[in-house]
Amino acid sequence: MGPEVLAITFGISSAIFWGTGDFSAGFASKKNGVLAVILFSQLVGAILLFSLALYISDPFPPIRHMIYGSLAGLVGILGLMALYVGLSRGRMGIVAPLSALITASIPIGVSFYKEGFPANSQLFGLGLALFSVWLLSYNKGDKGAYRFSELTLPLLAGLGFGLFFVLIDSASQESVLWPLVGTRCMSLPLVLILFLLRSDTRIPAKNQWPLIAMAGIFDVLGNLFFAMATHIGRLDISATLSSLYPAATVFLAWFFIKERLLPQQWIGVGLALVALVLIAN
Numbered sequence: 001m002g003p004e005v006l007a008i009t010f011g012i013s014s015a016i017f018w019g020t021g022d023f024s025a026g027f028a029s030k031k032n033g034v035l036a037v038i039l040f041s042q043l044v045g046a047i048l049l050f051s052l053a054l055y056i057s058d059p060f061p062p063i064r065h066m067i068y069g070s071l072a073g074l075v076g077i078l079g080l081m082a083l084y085v086g087l088s089r090g091r092m093g094i095v096a097p098l099s100a101l102i103t104a105s106i107p108i109g110v111s112f113y114k115e116g117f118p119a120n121s122q123l124f125g126l127g128l129a130l131f132s133v134w135l136l137s138y139n140k141g142d143k144g145a146y147r148f149s150e151l152t153l154p155l156l157a158g159l160g161f162g163l164f165f166v167l168i169d170s171a172s173q174e175s176v177l178w179p180l181v182g183t184r185c186m187s188l189p190l191v192l193i194l195f196l197l198r199s200d201t202r203i204p205a206k207n208q209w210p211l212i213a214m215a216g217i218f219d220v221l222g223n224l225f226f227a228m229a230t231h232i233g234r235l236d237i238s239a240t241l242s243s244l245y246p247a248a249t250v251f252l253a254w255f256f257i258k259e260r261l262l263p264q265q266w267i268g269v270g271l272a273l274v275a276l277v278l279i280a281n
Contacts, residue, residue, distance in 0.1 A: 007233025008280055011241030014225035019248020021218030026249075028211045032204040034084045037212055038077070039191045040204060044216030045223075046184035053177035061175035068171035069182030072164045077187035079103075079160020086153030095154045096246070097137040102158025104130055104243040107165040111236035118234065125278030128271055129240045135268030136246035165226070165239045172227040180223050237279055244272050 021041075028037045052058075079099075086095040108126060117123060171179035195201050204212060222245070229238035247269055253259040 003232045005280070007229045007238060008241060008276075010225045010229035011233070011238045012244070012276070014222045014229060014238075014242040015244040016222075016248045017218045017225060018222035018242065018245035020252060021215050021222060022245065022249045023252040024211055024218060025215040028204075028208060028215055032208055032212070033201060035191070035195050035198060035201055036204055037215065038080065038084075039188075039195045040209075040212050041216035041219060042077075042184060042188050042191060044213045045220040046181070046188055048217060048220050049177060049181045049184060053181055056177065058177040059175050061171070061173075061178055065171045065174060065179050066182045068167045069179030070186040072167035072171060072179070073183030073186035074190070075160045075167065076164035076183060077160075077190055079157045079164065082153045082160060083157035086157060095157075097134040098151065099154040099157035099161070100133045100137045100243060100246065101130060102155060103161035103165070104133060104240050106159070106162025107169070107239035108236040110166050111234055111239070115234055115236075118237065121278050122237065125275045126236060126240050128278065129244065129275035132268040132271035132275055133240075133243050133246065135264045135271065136244070136250060138262060138264045138268070162239075165230075165235070165242070168223070168227055169230040169235045169238075172231050176224065176227045176231060180220070180227060183223070241276070241279070247272055 025037050025041060028041075083095070083099055086099070108130075118126070168179065168183075171182070222242070226238060226242045229242070250259075250261055250265050251269075254261050
């Protein structure tokens with residue numbers, strides 16, 4: 001298996017794990033609150049990443065790469081909070097797809113600037129994949145025109161996630177695991193402070209920990225496979241494939257809780273498959 005095919009495989013894997021992690025976190029958040037799930041899933045992920053880095057003896061990277069990883073953790077967690085607040089306050093039909101589209105667009109632009117344009121078939125596949133991300137993320141929202149103020153949080157969420165992709169790409173050039181540990185060193189204290197400042201937060205019950213742990217583990221695996229994809233492949237292709245994570249989430253919701261998929265989402269699934277074929281050529 002060549003490096004390009006391997007990078008595509010890693011990118012798809014990151015989307016599957018991220019989508020599964022979002023599905024697990026969504027279930028856990030219904031009984032425990034968003035902030036508690038983020039905090040304790042991040043804690044589980046930090047322990048797992050640190051253990052893997054020590055066990056595999058991943059070489060410690062230059063300090064600047066650890067700084068990139070820490071900054072990635074900061075913008076990533078801020079993006080996650082902006083997304084969750086946007087979903088709770090705004091209309092899902094615009095918040096989710098707009099944030100997902102911006103998330104993929106930022107690393108694509110950076111990659112075009114640094115590495116040049118990919119082959120024409122891959123370029124068309126990237127555009128098709130971006131459109132499929134929009135369709136996959138779509139949810140029924142309230143009818144009527146959107147106010148500009150409603151776009152602020154999804155824009156911030158997409159900016160945070162997009163910069164996370166770019167910074168992880170820069171951080172994982174020589175080492176993969178330690179920069180990811182650096183992301184948790186920045187995100188964990190920030191979430192912990194917010195958790196302690198809120199009066200309505202509580203530690204989850206013991207029977208909720210397996211689901212929260214699953215969310216943390218799948219998030220780590222998604223980060224790990226994305227870092228490996230950008231380590232050996234192009235940032236734009238890796239980021240676009242990883243941004244297909246809503247496909248895994250909507251599929252699991254359809255399979256396990258019989259949530260009916262919208263026609264737009266089924267079309268998004270089909271376009272994503274066509275995009276994968278084009279990107280792999």
